[in-house]
Amino acid sequence: MSSFAKPLKIALGLIVIAALIVVxxxxxxxxxxxxxQWAVMAIAAMGLNLTLGYAGQVSLAQGAFVGIxxxxxxxxxxxxxxxxxxxxxxxxxxxxxxWVLGYPALRVQHHYLAFVTLAFSTLAFLVFRNESWLTxxxxxxxxxxxxxxxxxxxxxxxxxxxxCLGSLAIVSLxxxxxxxxxxxxxxxxxxxxxxxxQSLGVDTRRYTLMAFAIGSALGGVAGAxxxxxxxxxxxxxxxxxxxxxxxxxxxxxxxxxFLGPFLGAMIAVLLPEWLRFTEGYYLMLYAIAVMGxxxxxxxxILGILDRHLAERRTKAASALRAVAxxxxxxxx
Amino acid sequence: xxxVLEVTGIKKNFGGISAVGGVSFxxxxxxxxxxxxxxxxxxxxxxxxxxxxxxxxxxxVKLDGKVVTGLRPAELNKLGVSRTFQLLQVFPKLSVRENLxxxxxxxxxxxxxxxxGRSDAGLTAAANQMIGFFKLDHxxxxxxxxxxxxxxxxxxxxxxxxxxxxxxxxxxxxxxxNPSMLSDLKERLVAINREKNxxxxxxxxxxxxxxxxxxxxxxxxxxxxxxxGRPDEVRKDPAVIEAYLGH
Numbered sequence: 001m002s003s004f005a006k007p008l009k010i011a012l013g014l015i016v017i018a019a020l021i022v023v024x025x026x027x028x029x030x031x032x033x034x035x036x037q038w039a040v041m042a043i044a045a046m047g048l049n050l051t052l053g054y055a056g057q058v059s060l061a062q063g064a065f066v067g068i069x070x071x072x073x074x075x076x077x078x079x080x081x082x083x084x085x086x087x088x089x090x091x092x093x094x095x096x097x098x099w100v101l102g103y104p105a106l107r108v109q110h111h112y113l114a115f116v117t118l119a120f121s122t123l124a125f126l127v128f129r130n131e132s133w134l135t136x137x138x139x140x141x142x143x144x145x146x147x148x149x150x151x152x153x154x155x156x157x158x159x160x161x162x163x164c165l166g167s168l169a170i171v172s173l174x175x176x177x178x179x180x181x182x183x184x185x186x187x188x189x190x191x192x193x194x195x196x197x198q199s200l201g202v203d204t205r206r207y208t209l210m211a212f213a214i215g216s217a218l219g220g221v222a223g224a225x226x227x228x229x230x231x232x233x234x235x236x237x238x239x240x241x242x243x244x245x246x247x248x249x250x251x252x253x254x255x256x257x258f259l260g261p262f263l264g265a266m267i268a269v270l271l272p273e274w275l276r277f278t279e280g281y282y283l284m285l286y287a288i289a290v291m292g293x294x295x296x297x298x299x300x301i302l303g304i305l306d307r308h309l310a311e312r313r314t315k316a317a318s319a320l321r322a323v324a325x326x327x328x329x330x331x332x
Numbered sequence: 333x334x335x336v337l338e339v340t341g342i343k344k345n346f347g348g349i350s351a352v353g354g355v356s357f358x359x360x361x362x363x364x365x366x367x368x369x370x371x372x373x374x375x376x377x378x379x380x381x382x383x384x385x386x387x388x389x390x391x392x393v394k395l396d397g398k399v400v401t402g403l404r405p406a407e408l409n410k411l412g413v414s415r416t417f418q419l420l421q422v423f424p425k426l427s428v429r430e431n432l433x434x435x436x437x438x439x440x441x442x443x444x445x446x447x448x449g450r451s452d453a454g455l456t457a458a459a460n461q462m463i464g465f466f467k468l469d470h471x472x473x474x475x476x477x478x479x480x481x482x483x484x485x486x487x488x489x490x491x492x493x494x495x496x497x498x499x500x501x502x503x504x505x506x507x508x509x510n511p512s513m514l515s516d517l518k519e520r521l522v523a524i525n526r527e528k529n530x531x532x533x534x535x536x537x538x539x540x541x542x543x544x545x546x547x548x549x550x551x552x553x554x555x556x557x558x559x560x561g562r563p564d565e566v567r568k569d570p571a572v573i574e575a576y577l578g579h
Contacts, residue, residue, distance in 0.1 A: 182437040182446040182453045189423055189434055196421040199383065201409035201438035201495060 045261035047218025055211030056191025064124035067238030069223025098216025140234030254302030366546035424477025
């Protein structure tokens with residue numbers, strides 16, 4: 001099975017990537033907006049998947065980091081700075097704040113940690129709303145420009161969609177590298193057994209802080225793309241419900257699976273749109289679909305696939321054993 | 333022979349209860365020291381104090397003559413002190429090989445080099461060797477959580493040796509391991525002790541295992557050292573017999 005599984009996976013991956021590039025060329029403005037939003041939310045969810053899915057640290061503050069990134073980008077680009085510079089600042093700022101937010105995780109875990117991060121989320125919202133000298137308060141910041149990339153204007157929806165998709169690709173490669181590196185292994189060790197990890201020389205403090213900082217930094221990247229995507233931001237989209245949405249994307253897609261956030265973001269961003277034909281019922285149907293999925297598979301969509309593959313492996317192994325046994329018996 | 337580990341007057345109180353009441357001993361380079369005593373006599377608490385998992389209420393721990401009391405477990409591990417656990421402590425979702433690579437990776441290079449360098453930190457060969465040594469070959473790619481209790485015990489021990497430690501504290505390595513695997517385990521431990529020049533301290537309830545494995549045995553009762561000596565001496569000690577068999 002594994003002999004052709006790898007080329008098959010690569011082929012499937014290439015088809016999906018090609019489809020993401022080619023198919024949207026005929027999309028209307030709204031379709032491109034939704035797809036761009038998917039790419040942006042997938043980046044933020046990938047960050048949370050790193051913190052929660054791999055390193056096992058619960059966070060209800062990812063939406064706040066998207067907000068920090070969005071405000072950093074909005075303030076800088078409306079003052080004439082180029083978007084790449086704003087992204088660098090958004091990364092640096094959310095990395096630093098995420099690092100500090102990691103300190104409580106050294107003392108409290110699980111639902112206690114959820115409450116600490118929830119409080120931070122509320123705090124960030126209040127700063128966005130009340131510090132109007134910086135953030136424009138409830139009126140927000142409008143006329144956020146879209147960037148020129150290699151001299152090409154991205155004002156139109158399609159070029160900007162490619163900016164989002166390209167950013168998603170870069171972030172995906174970086175995260176793929178990170179989780180395959182010894183750091184990724186150390187993150188999983190934090191999740192699975194921090195006591196044992198310590199006794200093997202894993203500096204659990206530093207890795208915990210890193211898991212928070214890197215996950216938050218990806219939230220910042222998503223925010224820095226969100227601002228030029230909507231071209232107008234106010235505090236409302238970055239309240240607690242965004243953090244909860246991102247948490248749902250990670251859990252529904254499959255926490256701790258590399259592809260989980262892509263699927264989770266797809267469900268959270270696209271499914272409500274596909275259900276719009278039901279008019280007044282679409283949000284209710286959406287809620288029921290999510291509940292049904294989580295009852296059926298608490299480990300998310302990729303959890304179903306993982307279970308299926310594990311069962312097939314077990315069956316294949318027991319078939320091999322049966323063959324070997326019958327050979328032994330005939331040999332006797 | 334010089335002392336690798338010197339423990340002086342280690343105390344640990346939990347509230348008003350004294351779990352370890354001033355224990356002193358040393359461990360000589362290359363020896364296998366057994367640590368026995370009835371349940372609840374403070375053996376594991378003593379281990380946790382030495383290893384920095386608990387902060388001792390008093391006393392001092394020296395490694396190669398340097399005071400290491402109060403260092404964190406990860407720091408001690410990097411100085412060459414490793415351990416195994418009484419209860420199963422593996423990473424259940426990682427494969428056997430990944431468990432072993434993880435056990436060695438923090439001893440290689442710096443934090444930054446572990447991010448940009450090879451994904452196995454150059455440890456696949458060493459992990460495979462350890463897998464072969466503990467006869468876990470057929471399980472190398474299985475998630476560790478799917479192994480039997482005895483196999484997980486072997487993996488736990490193998491992990492403790494991945495970083496090339498000088499001193500290993502083993503907490504009941506034989507507990508729950510079936511008798512046919514036991515002589516195998518003993519053989520492996522003796523081989524590592526000789527070939528890698530690693531010093532061991534072993535907590536164990538299986539008397540036969542301790543008496544045949546260890547060069548010296550320390551007996552604890554009620555948080556204090558009751559006796560210390562060669563296995564045959566300790567076995568005859570009337571105080572030890574009384575502590576174990578009662579009146």
